Amino acid sequence: MTAGTDQRPLLSTRALTKNFRGFTAVRHVDLDVAVGSIHALVGPNGAGKTTLFNLLSGFLTPTSGTIILDGQDITGKQPENIAHLGVARSFQITSLFDNLTALEHLELALASPTGLGLRFWRSSRTLRRFRTRSLDLLDKVGMTDLADRNVGEFAYGQKRALELALALALDPKLLLLDEPTAGMSLEDVDRTIELVKQISAGRTVVFVDHNMHVVGSLADRVSVLQQGEILVEGTYDEVRTDEKVITAYLGQAQ
């Protein structure tokens, strides 16, 4: 068995189900993610990966089932509350603030747990107290030289890197990454793999990706979803050679 599987799970779902007007996007999912592991969710388009992510981060409310984070039931909580409990997520489609600089993004993320954001009577200069930490985070993803630029002018790969820094700024227990390498060139993919490895030290990560190279290099455990259900779960090598998985991806053999 791989390391980590016998540890207590940081995240568990039980019979997690989401219906959209009769269509079941996620069906009876029991998922356990061990503390400190990197867990990949793979599956063909429409398998329910992003819906599952939205359920885990509170953007959707499950139809039934429960989500337990670190022993606490977080089912049905609002996204902002789940974020405060230590779950950070990135989005599949790059999702940033075009009129803010990279530095301002990180200041915003770092200010989030402090309540400073509500002080409409204070100068925005008070946000400068987060500058050193913001620059550290930008340094981690290799972007210090872009600190003062508006994110609207960033190249795609730079935006994805900033997404990672932003998720990291919340110092999460659990990091949810929705297709961190989507639409990237080969070099950028390798850079991102290194980056995710680096930032996942001491954290638990759940990610979705279509690129099997990424999944193979990062994941301790892989869950394969098909039509909203977990088809197979195991290590990358176990899953890769599983007949059900091959059928799901390539269709029924003759």
Place this chain on the structure above:
Amino acid sequence: MSTDLETPLPTKFDVSDFDPRARRARSIRRLLLGTIALVAVLGLPWWVYPPIAVDIAAWALFAISVDLLLGFVGALSFGHAAFWGVSAYSAGLIAQNFGLPFPVAIVGGAIAAMIIAVPIGYLAVRRSGIYFAMVTLAFAQMIWFVANQWKDVTGGENGLQGVPKSFFGIELIETEAFYFYYVVVILIVAGAWLAWRIVNSPFGRVLVAIRDNSARTRALGYDVEKYKLIAFVLSAGIAGVAGGVFAISHGFVSLQELDWTTSGKVVLMTVLGGMGTLWGGPVGAAVIVLLEDRLATSGFDGIGIITGSIFILCVLLFRRGIWGTAKNLIDRARAGYAKRRS
């Protein structure tokens, strides 16, 4: 990736913090703008008929309150007449019944506007885009209806008449509008300063984030609806100061203050002046109030046709409004100048 720890921190952010020339240019620009604003605020009643100057000041602040939501939260309120009007009636009633100095009545009106904004905002901020506009409009119409029916208090169609302008024992009469302006302009400037403070605060930063991408803001742990509600109530309070000033200045309050056309007019001013700038609203307010005054005194009664045409032209040709377009031209000229020099 290979950022060396030895490398000094980049100096590109906040260029002006490091480059003395850029810093000097910025302070000159600020000084210039500040001087123009000061001269405009202090000189206004010398150039235009003082009661009109008060109207411009009140509408300017009203437009700023709308821009706070439209330009910085991305929410178009089409019911801001509710806050302007509720404050106008409340300030008028306070001044009439309690004989309090008018600045106190105006502040009281603003508080009334904020109180009424809590339930309206609570329901409205859960919607966005056209639905937000419709919810605000619906509530404003409801308040208009209540004011129309509740004749004992509001005077119904006759309005609230004979609102005194008492100022710590002194009764200001119509001819003293010139001095009245200088008293109320303090409240107007305070309201504008509050809007500026809000926009340039950590709270304002969160508002811009919500405008750009509200789902992402939530994922960072911000309760988006709470922030929008606070912004809504603050905006209502600023609109309330403006409405109170208007009511006291005119000495009476009519149903017109709660009418949907009042909401439309202030949006027109904001868009014409340039939304998302705060400075644009006052420019738009000055243009519209002066234009209406000229047209009314010349006996032309199709004012709506003129302001409507201006609005259409503005939306088609100058999307950034007067202030935004001017700023854009100046920025471009400066960039061109810098390019030629280097």
